[in-house]
Amino acid sequence: MTTIGAIADDLTGATDLAIVLTAAGFRTAVVPGEAVSGGLPPAADGTDAVVVALKSRTAPPAEAVAGSLAALSALRAHGCDRILFKYCSTFDSTPGGNIGPVADALLDALGAPWTVVAPAFPANGRTVYRGHLFVGDDPLDESPMRDHPLTPMRDSSLPRLLAPQVRGGAGAVGLLPLPAVTAGPAALRAALDGQAAAGARHVVVDAVCDADLVTLVEATADLPLLTGGSAVAQGLEGPHAAAEAAIPAAGDGPRVVLSGSASQATRAQVRTGAAAGRGIRLDPAALRRDPAGTHRAVAEEALACSPADGPVVVYATGDDGDLSGPEAAPLFEEALGAVARLLVERGVRRLVVAGGETSGAVVAALGVRGLVVGPRLDPGVAWARAERGPGEEPLGLVLKSGNFGGADLFVRAWDAAPDGAR
Template sequence: MATLGVIADDLTGATDIAITLTTAGFRTTVVLGDEGTVGTIPVPDGTDAVVVALKSRTVPVDEAVKVSLDALAALRRAGCERFYVKYCSTFDSTPRGNIGPVCEAVLDALDEPLTVVAPAFPANGRTVYRGHLFVGDDPLDESPMRHHPLTPMTDSSLPRLLAPQVSGGSDEVALVPWPVVDRGVDAVRTALEQARAAGARFVVVDALNEADLDTLARASEHLSVLTGGSALAAGLRGPRTSGPRAISLPDGPRVVLSGSASRATQGQVRHALAHGDGHRLLPSELRADFDGEVSRIVGRALEGGSAPFVVYATAAPEHVVDTADAPLMEEALALVAKRLVGAGVRSLLVAGGETSGAVVRSLGVGPLALGPEVDPGVAWMLAERGDDVLHLMLKSGNFGAEDLFVRAWKAGR
């Protein structure tokens, strides 16, 4: 029976933390939240942790809270006793949420007084110092996240970002600064208890490296609810020593479906195009002949060989489309995936959280199991589809080295 339940605000975030939990000794399963209604979660025998992948990062606050509470209830029915609210390591949110309202709703539902706020992911350059979130060498508000089309991040201070999102405002938000973290587990545990006694419910904790996150994980073992990016989960201790499942990628076209507009993914697209071929999606062409355009893309992709074929929305900043066209692009990429699988393709690399969710839902796959990690937070996954198995890599837009789209296909060969 699973004992740890995770509520993730998108699919690539769910796979990201599933990788971490698997490495930490948890046999982990990823399941999709079904359009906001999670009933009975299909939990394979021997599962230690269940990650529910929602699509709640940018939906209205009330909807995000509802689907998160639905997921929480389903996880409790599945036997989970400890919970983790997973959000992006760049704390993607609007002034109203959805991070604060969801975390507060989970605490209230469980009648828990306190949780930690820990988005740091040092392996990918996300660190927290004096409560300020950094992306590489830049404060969050000076990074490319400042210009995100849906959740522009114009402040690097996590306490300032979080305070307007929770009912008690700044009175409920505390900070454990790095000098305290550096003193070790007992110092952090004492700081957490002091914050609780002072009325805080949300404690931002600095972290500059993995050792800091391990300290925090040990200091917060008594908490029933954790919140953060995926890296904090590396400090949890699962019951097993086995890691991800070995895979052998099937032969066939190497197709990448990219709906992400992040700079990291744009660089990956350009690198892959220099080593293979591809097709850029244009909203105007999709509106003019949607089915015909999808058919042309599928035909070209099926002709591919050992080089990647990339179906992409953007490869440069000037390619970024109006956000109103995003659903059209996701629909097209999802249909391309469905037709490719129908034609026999059994491995796909998908870039972007919204795109990954659209593709996986169109394929109608069951629970996802972890394969080998290729880059921090990026791994191949095994997806059940009836009696068939698909190999999927579902990549967050900001993750992965520049050569990922070329190198990924070598991981399982």
């Protein structure tokens, strides 16, 4: 019976969480939000955990809340008795949401008085100290996230970021610093109860290492709702040994990467991948002038390559000077989804996709109904087997958050699951 239900605000975050849950011993399925109308699809059957992948990070708050509540309803109907609300470990949001409004709505729907706020992901350099979020050695507002084109993060204080997003403002946001965590689960729970008694509905909890998150999960074992980054799930214990799913053979087609992310980490991956193979930059002017023709031309250029040519990186943003602004983002998402569909129609069975919005567009274009985790590449990054409709062959996909993965990810991803090995 499925016991863990999760709601993620984008697809790469959902797969990131599924990787952690799988490693913790949960048979986990990821299902797109549009597939839960009327209940969860067959991909969720026989699992221990289900992650519903929404596209709500930058949606209007009312839309994000509605989608999250619909996902919650489907998960509870499926038997899930503990809910995780997963958002990015860099707390990507705007002054109005969507983290706060969704968390408030989920608390109300579950009849829960309070929850914790724990975006830390120490393995990827995201830590929280004295309520401030760090990316590596830099406070969030001094990291590359400061100038993100869609969700620029200009403050590192999680309580200050959250206060204008939640009902009750600053009075509804609490903070427990690191000494409260290192004192152990019982002491942490007492401190959490004290914060709740003082009126806090959302308690920010420091975490600088994985052990801190394990302590947090132990201290909150009875809470119906946890919120945070995917790393918080590593404190959970599933009923099985971790197991990776097999992914489809790559065959003789090109090794194509579809990148719509503007993050600094992905730009480095684009440069490295293109240098090792071939780079195809999307031209916004051509996409506006003749979208269908440009999609076909890009797909044909990629299909002309072979595995021996190295990765073929189709990208929207490479060097810093390539930024096209947020108004071009929907154009790139549509293009990368269309190119993915054209490639799969011509026999490509594995794709690497970078960026949460891009991943959502590609999954929608390919009609993916569910994903199960395969070979792991980096913290928060893995191959997955993508199940589609009846009679359609499954695909191998990497759906990567823009901020995750080493600079050489696009080069070595293809060797992590060679044909015949998985």
